[in-house]
Amino acid sequence: MENETLGQIFIITLLSSNFVLAMFLGLCPFLGVSGKLETAVPMGIATSFVMLVASLCSYALNALLTHFGLEFLRLISYIVVIASAVQLVEMVMKKFSPALFRALGIYLPLITTNCAVLGVALFQTARGYNLGQSVAFSLGGGLGFTLALILMAGVRERLKLSNLPGVMEGTALSLMLAGLLSLAFMGFAGVGVTR
Amino acid sequence: MTTNTKQPTNMEQFLEGIWKQNPVFVMVLGMCPTLAVTVSAFNALGMGVATTFVLVFSCALISLLRKQIPKEVRIATYIVIIATFVTLVDYIIQAVSLALYDALGAFIQLIVVNCIILGRAEAHAAKNPPLSASLNALGMGIGFTIGLLALGSVREILGAGKLFDISLFGANFQPWVVMVLPPGGFFVLGGWLLFFAWLAKRKEARHGK
Amino acid sequence: MSTPDTTPEITSSGRMIRTLALVTTVCGALIVAAWQLSLPAIEANKKLVLERGVKSLIPNASDIVEYDADSSGIRRAHGDPAANAVRFYAAYDNKGQLQAIAAEGAARGYADVVRVLYGYRPSCECIFGIKVVQMRETPGIGDKVITDANFVANFNELDVRLSDDMKTLANAVRTVKHGSKRYGWDIDAIAGATITSKAVGRGINDSVQKLLPLLVPHLKELEQGAAQ
Numbered sequence: 001m002e003n004e005t006l007g008q009i010f011i012i013t014l015l016s017s018n019f020v021l022a023m024f025l026g027l028c029p030f031l032g033v034s035g036k037l038e039t040a041v042p043m044g045i046a047t048s049f050v051m052l053v054a055s056l057c058s059y060a061l062n063a064l065l066t067h068f069g070l071e072f073l074r075l076i077s078y079i080v081v082i083a084s085a086v087q088l089v090e091m092v093m094k095k096f097s098p099a100l101f102r103a104l105g106i107y108l109p110l111i112t113t114n115c116a117v118l119g120v121a122l123f124q125t126a127r128g129y130n131l132g133q134s135v136a137f138s139l140g141g142g143l144g145f146t147l148a149l150i151l152m153a154g155v156r157e158r159l160k161l162s163n164l165p166g167v168m169e170g171t172a173l174s175l176m177l178a179g180l181l182s183l184a185f186m187g188f189a190g191v192g193v194t195r
Numbered sequence: 196m197t198t199n200t201k202q203p204t205n206m207e208q209f210l211e212g213i214w215k216q217n218p219v220f221v222m223v224l225g226m227c228p229t230l231a232v233t234v235s236a237f238n239a240l241g242m243g244v245a246t247t248f249v250l251v252f253s254c255a256l257i258s259l260l261r262k263q264i265p266k267e268v269r270i271a272t273y274i275v276i277i278a279t280f281v282t283l284v285d286y287i288i289q290a291v292s293l294a295l296y297d298a299l300g301a302f303i304q305l306i307v308v309n310c311i312i313l314g315r316a317e318a319h320a321a322k323n324p325p326l327s328a329s330l331n332a333l334g335m336g337i338g339f340t341i342g343l344l345a346l347g348s349v350r351e352i353l354g355a356g357k358l359f360d361i362s363l364f365g366a367n368f369q370p371w372v373v374m375v376l377p378p379g380g381f382f383v384l385g386g387w388l389l390f391f392a393w394l395a396k397r398k399e400a401r402h403g404k
Numbered sequence: 405m406s407t408p409d410t411t412p413e414i415t416s417s418g419r420m421i422r423t424l425a426l427v428t429t430v431c432g433a434l435i436v437a438a439w440q441l442s443l444p445a446i447e448a449n450k451k452l453v454l455e456r457g458v459k460s461l462i463p464n465a466s467d468i469v470e471y472d473a474d475s476s477g478i479r480r481a482h483g484d485p486a487a488n489a490v491r492f493y494a495a496y497d498n499k500g501q502l503q504a505i506a507a508e509g510a511a512r513g514y515a516d517v518v519r520v521l522y523g524y525r526p527s528c529e530c531i532f533g534i535k536v537v538q539m540r541e542t543p544g545i546g547d548k549v550i551t552d553a554n555f556v557a558n559f560n561e562l563d564v565r566l567s568d569d570m571k572t573l574a575n576a577v578r579t580v581k582h583g584s585k586r587y588g589w590d591i592d593a594i595a596g597a598t599i600t601s602k603a604v605g606r607g608i609n610d611s612v613q614k615l616l617p618l619l620v621p622h623l624k625e626l627e628q629g630a631a632q
Contacts, residue, residue, distance in 0.1 A: 027226035076278040115227040172388035179381030279431035290445035
């Protein structure tokens with residue numbers, strides 16, 4: 001929809017439609033990686049970066065496919081192009097900025113098959129966002145993912161020190177925590193919607 | 196394959212995904228679609244069947260081609276094959292029911308990145324003949340569907356007082372709305388996992404004594 | 405495919421490319437086949453849903469024609485509308501008389517996009533009804549925009565007259581706080597579901613502001629009948 005401003009899109013995807021907590025995108029890394037704060041931050045940043053790349057690629061690709069009337073190839077070309085783009089970025093990063101590569105590199109291949117990344121591409125297409133809106137959407141989504149990851153990691157670091165009943169340990173507890181976080185984020189609903 | 200006694204039988208491979216390796220409750224895989232679309236039993240069933248379709252056909256095709264696919268490009272090949280069947284399922288759902296299509300939205304296409312499918316392709320279909328691969332995939336798919344249904348029906352019953360859109364408690368029921376909202380997804384899945392963990396603990400305790 | 409004398413460890417790039425090309429060709433063929441086979445069914449489905457929606461607004465519509473309006477005029481719709489065009493549906497009764505126009509507006513609500521179909525009657529220059537096509541608002545709160553009789557009554561005759569220069573509405577449709585509706589172009593929001601109410605109002609306003617200036621100058625062409 002073109003009646004949304006960039007700021008609105010950014011705030012809404014960051015908070016009330018948070019990718020992880022409201023749209024359930026990118027849950028695998030959210031549950032898997034969010035044990036420690038020091039891995040949560042680079043993982044979040046790397047994912048945000050890949051989401052931005054995916055968003056730009058899929059915007060261009062969608063324009064191209066629509067122009068030629070080949071919409072039925074959308075999904076297959078999105079996934080192939082996003083995967084190759086990430087690979088390319090990885091190689092470029094390795095060559096020109098080894099420090100950055102060391103910090104983020106190990107996460108990049110993991111992220112390619114993260115639903116949040118393909119989700120950005122699919123949702124921006126479904127909503128018909130233009131270029132600026134797509135960028136705002138992917139940035140909001142990426143930072144929202146990072147935010148959720150950091151919050152979760154913080155809670156879980158504390159949790160390690162507390163005494164838990166045996167049944168609660170593991171994924172069940174993480175899911176309950178995520179539920180509470182999601183409930184808290186619902187409080188943001190409506191922020192940035194009205195004008 | 197019947198000659199090799201060490202290999203599990205087809206039946207075992209089929210049953211594996213339904214109970215012992217249930218993708219939702221045991222392996223906790225493919226969470227994105229699991230939680231996002233299970234606001235009602237009907238949506239859960241639709242998603243489960245769609246995923247099963249993709250799982251069975253892509254695993255069968257991958258298994259057929261397993262000797263032809265060079266290992267360096269196998270992941271790329273798998274993804275292309277999976278994406279093809281997801282596109283197919285996307286069109287089939289549109290042709291069958293637009294209501295279901297609108298309810299599932301972009302999550303149909305997100306089946307591509309469902310870890311269960313790539314996981315099955317890599318761990319099973321790439322090493323086994325087509326019959327065994329498709330049976331295993333079918334089992335996994337059914338297990339996944341059961342998992343989704345378990346989530347979807349609990350959420351629909353608690354959150355809307357209905358099951359498959361049939362009202363259960365009459366007009367005076369006050370729905371527990373949060374269950375059909377995003378936090379409810381986390382709570383219900385967490386609850387199921389807790390239940391299974393408790394079952395396992397109890398069984399362990401019994402065998403111990 | 406593979407020759408027996410090649411070593412199994414190292415795969416030649418030629419073979420990789422050949423395999424990938426083969427797989428992609430097969431997949432491409434499958435997709436195209438599925439697309440072409442399902443296209444008629446999908447189109448029929450979409451038409452059915454659209455007709456059901458339009459008929460619930462305009463019960464005596466027997467013929468519904470899809471049009472696109474842009475700055476150069478109006479024409480029969482083919483495929484998806486172009487970027488600068490607005491899609492609308494003209495409803496004719498069984499004698500070929502133009503009954504009303506229907507079109508769709510969308511705006512972001514509490515949880516996700518709210519899409520509404522609205523009916524526009526040229527004779528009163530007003531909106532005479534809405535139907536929510538898609539929404540994921542909170543059950544029991546946001547879905548009052550469908551069930552709340554007072555809210556629905558806002559759209560019995562919502563004033564959407566064009567201003568004299570025919571470029572914008574004389575008065576933009578706006579959603580006001582519950583109980584403070586004063587003009588014919590105000591929408592009285594539902595207390596406790598303001599965000600969803602506003603989404604409905606905004607979706608309609610945005611769509612009407614775009615559609616009517618393009619549509620009204622060409623109403624005569626539409627009235628001359630569906631047979632063009």
